Amino acid sequence: MIRGGPWLGFAGAAVASFAVAGGALAASPPRLSVQASATQVEVGEPFTVELRAMVQQGDPQPANADINPPRDLNVVGSSESSQVIVDQTSGRASVQVGLRAVWQLVAQRPGRFTIPAPTVQWTSRRLSGTPVTIEVVAASGKPHRRQGSNPFLMPGGPGFNLPFPFPGGSQGEEPSSEPHAVPELALPSAPDASIFVTTRVDKKSVVVGQQVSFSIHVYRRIRPPQIVSNHDAPLTDFLRVQLAKNPGTDQPVYAMVGGTRYVAELIDQMAIFPLHAGDLHTGQVRFTFLGGTLRTPTERASEDQIIHVTEPPRAGRPAGYTLGDVGQFTLTAAVEPRRIEQGGEVAVSLRLAGTGNLPQSLRVPERTGVEWLEPEKKESIEPQGGVVGGWRTFGYVVRVKESGSIDLGEVTLPFWDPAAGRYQVARAVLGKVEVKPTMPALDPVTRRPVDAAEPDPFVTLPGARAALGAYAPPRRPLLDGSMMWLFIAAPPLLVGAFSMSAGAARRARARRESAKDSPAVLVQKALADADRAEASGDGKALAAALERALHLAIEGATGLKSRGVLVADLPEELAARGLPAALGDAIASAFGACDTVRFDPEPDPSMIRDLAARVRAAVADLGQRKAA
Amino acid sequence: MRASAKWLAATGLLVAMVLAVGTAAADDRPEDLFGTAATALGHGEYAAAIDAFEALADQGFVHPDASYDRGLAYVMRYRAHADRAGDLGRAAAAFEEALLLRPGDHDADVALDLVRAEVTRRRARHTRDSIDVRPTLDRVVIGLASEETWGFAALAMSLALALGMVLRPRGGRAHIAGSILVPTAIVGLLVLSPLAFRARALRLSTRSGVVIAGEVRLTDDQGRALGGEPVPEAASVEVGERRGALAHVRWGSFEGWVPAADVRVLGAP
Numbered sequence: 001m002i003r004g005g006p007w008l009g010f011a012g013a014a015v016a017s018f019a020v021a022g023g024a025l026a027a028s029p030p031r032l033s034v035q036a037s038a039t040q041v042e043v044g045e046p047f048t049v050e051l052r053a054m055v056q057q058g059d060p061q062p063a064n065a066d067i068n069p070p071r072d073l074n075v076v077g078s079s080e081s082s083q084v085i086v087d088q089t090s091g092r093a094s095v096q097v098g099l100r101a102v103w104q105l106v107a108q109r110p111g112r113f114t115i116p117a118p119t120v121q122w123t124s125r126r127l128s129g130t131p132v133t134i135e136v137v138a139a140s141g142k143p144h145r146r147q148g149s150n151p152f153l154m155p156g157g158p159g160f161n162l163p164f165p166f167p168g169g170s171q172g173e174e175p176s177s178e179p180h181a182v183p184e185l186a187l188p189s190a191p192d193a194s195i196f197v198t199t200r201v202d203k204k205s206v207v208v209g210q211q212v213s214f215s216i217h218v219y220r221r222i223r224p225p226q227i228v229s230n231h232d233a234p235l236t237d238f239l240r241v242q243l244a245k246n247p248g249t250d251q252p253v254y255a256m257v258g259g260t261r262y263v264a265e266l267i268d269q270m271a272i273f274p275l276h277a278g279d280l281h282t283g284q285v286r287f288t289f290l291g292g293t294l295r296t297p298t299e300r301a302s303e304d305q306i307i308h309v310t311e312p313p314r315a316g317r318p319a320g321y322t323l324g325d326v327g328q329f330t331l332t333a334a335v336e337p338r339r340i341e342q343g344g345e346v347a348v349s350l351r352l353a354g355t356g357n358l359p360q361s362l363r364v365p366e367r368t369g370v371e372w373l374e375p376e377k378k379e380s381i382e383p384q385g386g387v388v389g390g391w392r393t394f395g396y397v398v399r400v401k402e403s404g405s406i407d408l409g410e411v412t413l414p415f416w417d418p419a420a421g422r423y424q425v426a427r428a429v430l431g432k433v434e435v436k437p438t439m440p441a442l443d444p445v446t447r448r449p450v451d452a453a454e455p456d457p458f459v460t461l462p463g464a465r466a467a468l469g470a471y472a473p474p475r476r477p478l479l480d481g482s483m484m485w486l487f488i489a490a491p492p493l494l495v496g497a498f499s500m501s502a503g504a505a506r507r508a509r510a511r512r513e514s515a516k517d518s519p520a521v522l523v524q525k526a527l528a529d530a531d532r533a534e535a536s537g538d539g540k541a542l543a544a545a546l547e548r549a550l551h552l553a554i555e556g557a558t559g560l561k562s563r564g565v566l567v568a569d570l571p572e573e574l575a576a577r578g579l580p581a582a583l584g585d586a587i588a589s590a591f592g593a594c595d596t597v598r599f600d601p602e603p604d605p606s607m608i609r610d611l612a613a614r615v616r617a618a619v620a621d622l623g624q625r626k627a628a
Numbered sequence: 629m630r631a632s633a634k635w636l637a638a639t640g641l642l643v644a645m646v647l648a649v650g651t652a653a654a655d656d657r658p659e660d661l662f663g664t665a666a667t668a669l670g671h672g673e674y675a676a677a678i679d680a681f682e683a684l685a686d687q688g689f690v691h692p693d694a695s696y697d698r699g700l701a702y703v704m705r706y707r708a709h710a711d712r713a714g715d716l717g718r719a720a721a722a723f724e725e726a727l728l729l730r731p732g733d734h735d736a737d738v739a740l741d742l743v744r745a746e747v748t749r750r751r752a753r754h755t756r757d758s759i760d761v762r763p764t765l766d767r768v769v770i771g772l773a774s775e776e777t778w779g780f781a782a783l784a785m786s787l788a789l790a791l792g793m794v795l796r797p798r799g800g801r802a803h804i805a806g807s808i809l810v811p812t813a814i815v816g817l818l819v820l821s822p823l824a825f826r827a828r829a830l831r832l833s834t835r836s837g838v839v840i841a842g843e844v845r846l847t848d849d850q851g852r853a854l855g856g857e858p859v860p861e862a863a864s865v866e867v868g869e870r871r872g873a874l875a876h877v878r879w880g881s882f883e884g885w886v887p888a889a890d891v892r893v894l895g896a897p
Binding site (some may be wrong): 057058059060112276314315318319320321363364365366367368369371407415456457458460461462464465466467468469472473474478479480481482487488489490491492494495497499515 | 649653661662663664665666669670671672673674675676677679680682683686687690691692693694696697700703704705707708710711728729732736738739742745749775776779780781783786787789790793797821824825828845847851852853856872887897
């Protein structure tokens, strides 16, 4: 089992269960490949065995890689990473996903050993790769060579070719030469006081296909531990190219972190090329350390770098530009021979050189009657001073089916030049080829051409349009969005609102009408009449008005229509309706006084004033009762 | 003498710059790029024509004739046996786009039929059955009329409801008419408003697309295969949400996620 901690098993189980749920029966099994870094090693010399298990995107993914080497071969380190391979050679993207597991082994004694096939879990099955045979010879005492690495690989290519153990770890001492301080590696703070992993990118904002340098450093203040397992940064959205030729072998340096001196070791460095636009995550690099002063396996993870990736501008983008073609390129061409017979072939060799993300394919000037066969590619691409560059040649065989002077046209490669900040076009003119006509070979029996073409299914296809015809884009909808809903909702809502307001107005009018005849209003009216009568000195009218006001006030306060009640009985009736006896008596007395004034031909003015005051006080008291 | 020479040089430089800018601007015009592409197509240089037509589409230039010629360029590459995977799908997408922009384009209709027939013939050669997909009922009903038609119908119902509300409180025949209009209009509104709403939501949230890969399998949003029939090349799909490298599509009653690169979204008018 891979030594990657319990989460690996959990993740594998989860992936496996997803795979089962996803209907694995219909999916193709993974393509397994097993590769050893060497066929012959010395005793004590580390070597690696690599297992790749790839499936088409969408199929259940493999997990839980395992190896069981013979007893005399010890697994000293392992790593497992996910893989994404995008193949665009056939004109459309084919995406393969899967895992890559690498085990580092060391032989204990000479001999010929066969390592049983590494296995991987897929759905409910465990699939085996191929066994690996290793010849182990006695140790020569020479320094062990490092494994080389392919400099140009697709996303998810080989991970960090780390030395096991960590440089200097086995001796438990610092490198022989004194490390020097590097200010560029200084950090403001340390995520861990003893040891931590950090990643760096040289650019945070790039265009699709532009190179970003991605480096991994381990900072430590302890004696160098061993790396017992490592997990690469997924880098699923990037194409990666190894920059460090011998990762992990650089001389350690000093770096200041928050005022404290740390030993910083460059573990790996690679050029990464973003595959699409967006805020792309590199993912975390994780190491498990042991040894030095670490008594238990200690896992450390780097930060997840986020790179803002945009497309090069659309404005001024040349026709034929392919997203990702970024760098500085030149294109040259050679065409041989220049004279052929009809149906013959010429060799076209195109050489693309430069720095950056060298395209995997070129757009050739295909046309009717000229057939371009698949090219043979050769390349030499490697980092030069931290920049990926080199050359790639494309050898085409071009079959010419027409006769005459055939212009092969020119090959163009539009690319975005990040240094100049604009598009450039690399061109190679192919020139003309003289094609001598030949008679087609005839079938001796049918007297028809031997290689007659198949019937054309598009023989009735209408012709091309040489000019743009009249076209008026459709008008915007008359009713759209909130305007449409406003128009739909408005009529019934308006009618409803109108009828509701009309009803409300009606009710208000009715209320106003009924309020006119309410006792309170009539009381006030009667009191106003009393004021007028008092002013004119009309005692009879005054008494009548005060009497009316009192009756109305009683009705308003108690509901009692007091005109039909004898004055003598009134206090009792009012008391029965909750009025105080004193108020009842005062009211009865006021009624009596009113009778006196009414029938007195010359009433005393002071009596009249007193009566008016008493009645007003009673009315006010009754009014309050009502309110209460 | 020296001063006049300087003036002459400066004027010449200015004229050259103006001319250069003018030329660059002229080259950038979509009409000129179309002319370049159409000329290449006329000469059988389908690779150059495809590049130019695709650049035109990348610029956001939308015209049925450009879409139609782009389709012909892909067909020309297919006829020259230099086709790439998905060329027939791209041709179908271009013809579909031409028809979307100009629904009465007879040539585009004929060309689209020929492309789809060739796709079917090619699938039959690989013993793959042709798959008959039917749209779901909601799409059928919504597709019976345009979004605007549904909207106007709902508006008519709204007006009828308002009229019924006015007539109903009155007496006599007006009351009878109102009593009939109100419930009828309410039912009509309840049916037509959701249709108008859904038609608009579909227009805003989905786009027409065509499959431009040999065939694509529908997956869930995690990329796990859903099973069922793969969507064949040149099939028309409804493209919805896009999430990373995946796009949500609906093909008849089937829906799921496919690689966004395998579907070409048609240019909107």
